[in-house]
Amino acid sequence: MEKEISAQQSLEIIEGMINKAKNKFSDNSFLYLLWGWVIFICSVGHFIMIKFSLFNNPEYIWAATWVAVIYQIIYLVKQGKKETVKTYTDEVINYLWVSFGISMFIITVILGRGNTWITLYPIILMMYGTPTFLSGVIMRFTPLKVGGICCWCLAIAATFTPSLYVLLLLALAVVTAWIIPGYLLKVKYKKDNV
Amino acid sequence: MFKELDPILHSQLRLAVVSLLIGVKEAEFTFIKEKTNATAGNLSVQIQKLKDVGYIEVEKQFKDNYPLTTCSITKKGVEAFEKYVKALQSYLDAGKK
Numbered sequence: 001m002e003k004e005i006s007a008q009q010s011l012e013i014i015e016g017m018i019n020k021a022k023n024k025f026s027d028n029s030f031l032y033l034l035w036g037w038v039i040f041i042c043s044v045g046h047f048i049m050i051k052f053s054l055f056n057n058p059e060y061i062w063a064a065t066w067v068a069v070i071y072q073i074i075y076l077v078k079q080g081k082k083e084t085v086k087t088y089t090d091e092v093i094n095y096l097w098v099s100f101g102i103s104m105f106i107i108t109v110i111l112g113r114g115n116t117w118i119t120l121y122p123i124i125l126m127m128y129g130t131p132t133f134l135s136g137v138i139m140r141f142t143p144l145k146v147g148g149i150c151c152w153c154l155a156i157a158a159t160f161t162p163s164l165y166v167l168l169l170l171a172l173a174v175v176t177a178w179i180i181p182g183y184l185l186k187v188k189y190k191k192d193n194v
Numbered sequence: 195m196f197k198e199l200d201p202i203l204h205s206q207l208r209l210a211v212v213s214l215l216i217g218v219k220e221a222e223f224t225f226i227k228e229k230t231n232a233t234a235g236n237l238s239v240q241i242q243k244l245k246d247v248g249y250i251e252v253e254k255q256f257k258d259n260y261p262l263t264t265c266s267i268t269k270k271g272v273e274a275f276e277k278y279v280k281a282l283q284s285y286l287d288a289g290k291k
Contacts, residue, residue, distance in 0.1 A: 005206050007199075007285040013206060014279070017213035020229045024218075081257060084225035087218045 025139055026083060026090050029185035031072065036178030038068045040171050047167040093135055100131040121166040125155035125173050132177045143184045147177030199285070202247050203278045207232050207240045212275050215250060215267040223263035241265060249274055 005013070042061050049058035104127055111120050133148025135141070154173045158166045203209050210230045215221060227237055241263075244250045249271035253264045267275075 005204065005209075007282050007289070009206075010199075010204065010209060010282055011286070013209050014213045017210050017229065018217055021214055021217035084222040084228075085218050086220050091219060 021085075021087070024085065024087055025093075025189070026079070027186070027189040028093070029182045029189060030075065032178040032182030032185060034068060034072065034075075036174045036182055038064055039174040040179065043167045043170040043174075047164065047171075050164055050167075089138055093138055096131050096134055096138075100127065103127060118163060121163070121170060122155045122158040125151050125158055125170065128173055128177055129155065132181075136181075141181070141185065141188070143181035144177070147181050150176040199281050200274055200278045202243065202249065203274060205240070207236060208244055209278075211237075211240060211244060211265070212249060212267065212271060215265060216272065216275055218266075220264050220266040223265070226265060244271070 042064055045061045046058050049055050049061065104124070107123055107127065108120070111123070129148045129151030131148075132144055132151060136144030136146075136148060151173045154169045158169050161169060203212060207230060210232075211226055214226060214229055223234075223237070223241075226232075226241075227234060230237065232240075241250065241252060245252045247270075248268060251266050251268050253266075255262045255264070
């Protein structure tokens with residue numbers, strides 16, 4: 001049987017339900033950590049191999065990013081099956097990162113053809129900053145905003161840094177933009193969903 | 195003069211479902227059940243009523259051999275909800291006077 005409700009009760013139901021759905025984000029800390037650690041290991045590894053002349057083609061280490069892409073696709077398919085709700089904010093954030101991925105690919109092609117690899121790293125750093133900062137704004141999560149700003153500062157710093165050491169700036173950028181916020185996000189998600 | 199409250203929305207569970215769906219793109223039956231604390235039977239009946247009047251869209255699929263029901267609010271549902279909230283406001287304002 002349906003219960004009679006008063007106007008006041010109606011208002012309480014609406015408020016309660018809207019609160020249950022608002023600020024509900026999927027736990028995407030795993031992706032920040034995956035990419036944070038992959039880029040960190042690649043950039044530091046690349047730096048060490050050049051510095052100590054360990055291999056002829058140290059740049060091959062970046063092939064690890066393709067493994068990460070495949071792993072991410074498998075993870076997202078599995079995760080998508082587990083999700084019971086889709087929010088607009090999740091969708092906006094997803095498309096933000098998809099457009100970032102596409103832009104990164106295009107930038108690499110453009111700079112690769114022009115043989116201007118020297119400018120690649122500052123541009124990559126600048127590109128890292130945008131989706132990171134905006135995700136922080138959308139999710140109202142300050143560590144991501146700070147991480148995004150750090151990437152932009154490092155992009156400027158990279159233009160004044162010898163190219164070998166820019167690899168270390170890249171590692172620093174992913175620590176501030178993805179690794180630290182990734183762990184903080186994990187803690188926040190656990191706390192919000194107790 | 196009071197605006198009439200939409201009888202479809204002026205019901206505890208149906209109002210809860212619509213209020214929940216208004217903030218998300220789509221939600222599975224299990225999510226709605228969990229958030230509204232309703233029984234599966236009652237929720238199914240109320241979802242069907244909301245679907246019949248065109249306030250929500252219901253999509254039935256299969257996921258890993260289990261039936262999966264996904265609900266989302268329609269444009270008509272959003273309009274009805276907004277109208278309902280306005281009518282509610284006039285009730286509450288009248289109560290204050």
